[in-house]
Amino acid sequence: xxxxxxxxxxxxxxxxxxxxxxxxxxxxxxxxxxxxxxxxxxxxxxxxxxxxxxxxxxxxxxxxxxxxxxxxxxxxxxxxxxxxxxxxxxxxxxxxxxxxxxxxxxxxxxxxxxxxxxxxxxxxxxxxxxxxxxxxxxxxxxxxxxxxxxxxxxxxxxxxxxxxxxxxxxxxxxxxxxxxxxxxxxxxxxxxxxxxxxxxxxxxxxxxxxxxxxxxxxxxxxxxxxxxxxxxxxxxxxxxxxxxxxxxxxxxxxxxxxxxxxxxxxxxxxxxxxxxxxxxxxxxxxxxxxxxxxxxxxxxxxxxxxxxxxxxxxxxxxxxxxxxxxxxxxxxxxxxxxxxxxxxxxxxxxxxxxxxxxxxxxxxxxxxxxx
Amino acid sequence: xxxxxxxxxxxxxxxxxxxxxxxxxxxxxxxxxxxxxxxxxxxxxxxxxxxxxxxxxxxxxxxxxxxxxxxxxxxxxxxxxxxxxxxxxxxxxxxxxxxxxxxxxxxxxxxxxxxxxxxxxxxxxxxxxxxxxxxxxxxxxxxxxxxxxxxxxxxxxxxxxxxxxxxxxxxxxxxxxxxxxxxxxxxxxxxxxx
Numbered sequence: 001x002x003x004x005x006x007x008x009x010x011x012x013x014x015x016x017x018x019x020x021x022x023x024x025x026x027x028x029x030x031x032x033x034x035x036x037x038x039x040x041x042x043x044x045x046x047x048x049x050x051x052x053x054x055x056x057x058x059x060x061x062x063x064x065x066x067x068x069x070x071x072x073x074x075x076x077x078x079x080x081x082x083x084x085x086x087x088x089x090x091x092x093x094x095x096x097x098x099x100x101x102x103x104x105x106x107x108x109x110x111x112x113x114x115x116x117x118x119x120x121x122x123x124x125x126x127x128x129x130x131x132x133x134x135x136x137x138x139x140x141x142x143x144x145x146x147x148x149x150x151x152x153x154x155x156x157x158x159x160x161x162x163x164x165x166x167x168x169x170x171x172x173x174x175x176x177x178x179x180x181x182x183x184x185x186x187x188x189x190x191x192x193x194x195x196x197x198x199x200x201x202x203x204x205x206x207x208x209x210x211x212x213x214x215x216x217x218x219x220x221x222x223x224x225x226x227x228x229x230x231x232x233x234x235x236x237x238x239x240x241x242x243x244x245x246x247x248x249x250x251x252x253x254x255x256x257x258x259x260x261x262x263x264x265x266x267x268x269x270x271x272x273x274x275x276x277x278x279x280x281x282x283x284x285x286x287x288x289x290x291x292x293x294x295x296x297x298x299x300x301x302x303x304x305x306x307x308x309x310x311x312x313x314x315x316x317x318x319x320x321x322x323x324x325x326x327x328x329x330x331x332x333x334x335x336x337x338x339x340x341x342x343x344x345x346x347x348x349x350x351x352x353x354x355x356x357x358x359x360x361x362x363x364x365x366x367x368x369x370x371x
Numbered sequence: 372x373x374x375x376x377x378x379x380x381x382x383x384x385x386x387x388x389x390x391x392x393x394x395x396x397x398x399x400x401x402x403x404x405x406x407x408x409x410x411x412x413x414x415x416x417x418x419x420x421x422x423x424x425x426x427x428x429x430x431x432x433x434x435x436x437x438x439x440x441x442x443x444x445x446x447x448x449x450x451x452x453x454x455x456x457x458x459x460x461x462x463x464x465x466x467x468x469x470x471x472x473x474x475x476x477x478x479x480x481x482x483x484x485x486x487x488x489x490x491x492x493x494x495x496x497x498x499x500x501x502x503x504x505x506x507x508x509x510x511x512x513x514x515x516x517x518x519x520x521x522x523x524x525x526x527x528x529x530x531x532x533x534x535x536x537x538x539x540x541x542x543x544x545x546x547x548x549x550x551x552x553x554x555x556x557x558x559x560x561x562x563x564x565x
Binding site: 064065072073076080083084086087088090091092094095096109113116117120122123124125126127129140143144147148 | 385386387388389393394397400404429512514515548563
């Protein structure tokens with residue numbers, strides 16, 4: 001972001017000297033860019049967040065050590081003061097303009113809440129509901145995000161929900177309640193998605209969409225892979241189509257900076273990958289592979305121009321898809337040497353295609369700029 | 372009021388709500404320890420480690436498996452209890468001082484517990500009586516005992532060689548809480564209220 005402002009300043013100076021804009025407009029443009037830059041994530045913010053996460057981890061592991069040098073009540077008191085100090089101190093820092101420090105302190109406070117839950121479980125030897133404990137932590141963090149209108153806390157709540165889902169799916173979490181099925185993730189994700197509008201956290205929305213794709217993949221693998229995979233691919237393709245036809249309207253709703261097609265493409269690719277692995281050795285594999293390739297090409301043609309990230313995901317998927325087709329159809333006949341030869345030719349071809357494409361993309365953009 | 376002030380007030384309210392919630396959890400648990408009736412249970416050990424909460428031993432009790440025939444109202448229930456359910460197990464003190472399961476109900480017990488009896492609440496998994504060996508596994512939420520880092524292994528080893536017991540407090544509502552870990556006749560850990 002900071003680099004963007006530096007570049008913009010150079011451009012603005014050139015525009016002023018070319019007579020494209022007057023100095024008043026130039027000043028306004030720069031002031032706007034700089035004020036937005038301050039809201040974004042500079043390296044200071046990133047370091048503050050990393051420090052906060054480390055401190056949070058230290059708190060959790062300190063609790064786990066069950067160190068008896070301090071009486072429990074002292075440990076509880078210490079954690080409660082971290083919660084209070086973190087939230088209130090963060091608010092004071094933020095209201096005085098130190099946004100990064102404020103947000104970092106809030107993250108520490110949220111971690112201390114989780115640590116307190118773990119400590120209470122330890123104090124009273126509660127073997128019960130780990131799933132409920134995680135969800136309580138998630139809810140408390142989401143509440144804090146809402147009350148303090150904090151983007152990073154929203155992302156943290158999504159992260160806790162993800163950890164809960166991962167724990168449940170891998171069987172690492174114990175639960176008493178039959179309500180705590182992985183399907184509970186959907187309403188949780190919906191609530192967090194709603195909160196993310198209020199806290200203006202596009203990052204949280206991106207993370208939620210990726211998590212929903214992970215959840216959907218589990219659904220596909222858990223059930224009838226062919227049927228569910230087909231549905232997931234269709235839904236993803238449908239989302240892509242809607243986002244392509246009405247980009248502005250869709251982004252007014254989801255507010256993802258126009259990146260919904262990227263998520264839709266990832267969802268489509270994951271679904272098709274699962275489908276193809278399931279269909280390996282059957283006649284319908286060729287159909288699935290062709291649909292995947294067609295989907296990748298369609299994504300590049302339709303949306304490649306607007307998003308560089310989407311192009312690179314599509315290139316990567318294209319390469320993987322060719323490997324998959326090779327592995328399924330010919331891998332048995334040719335040996336390792338043949339595969340290396342194939343890989344070399346493939347990478348060479350890919351390089352040529354990507355280079356030509358990127359050049360064309362660059363050209364159309366300058367053409368548009370001229371027009 | 373400026374937006375900065377508002378934010379600080381909001382943060383104070385938030386911190387209070389979260390701390391009161393956690394404090395309430397502690398008071399709720401401490402009440403079981405303080406007011407609950409004591410029962411002594413025989414334990415059988417197993418052991419791993421919880422990354423977030425440190426060392427603990429997993430405790431399994433004599434009352435962790437009860438015969439299906441003990442559940443008095445099982446015939447009133449469906450052949451297949453599709454989900455986890457709560458069960459009430461009535462404990463009775465045996466000659467040797469340990470408490471053992473005497474009766475169980477999935478619905479509330481028809482009569483209150485007698486003077487030498489205690490009702491404890493547990494959870495049973497989804498049942499399919501056709502596939503069961505005539506026994507059901509009950510969890511009470513007291514299946515862990517947390518220890519200072521590094522002490523889990525030694526206790527686990529000792530548990531294999533001699534009998535251990537756990538003193539449990541059971542509240543009127545049937546909620547249970549580990550009060551003390553006992554190695555033979557020797558008290559190993561006694562839990563303070565807070």
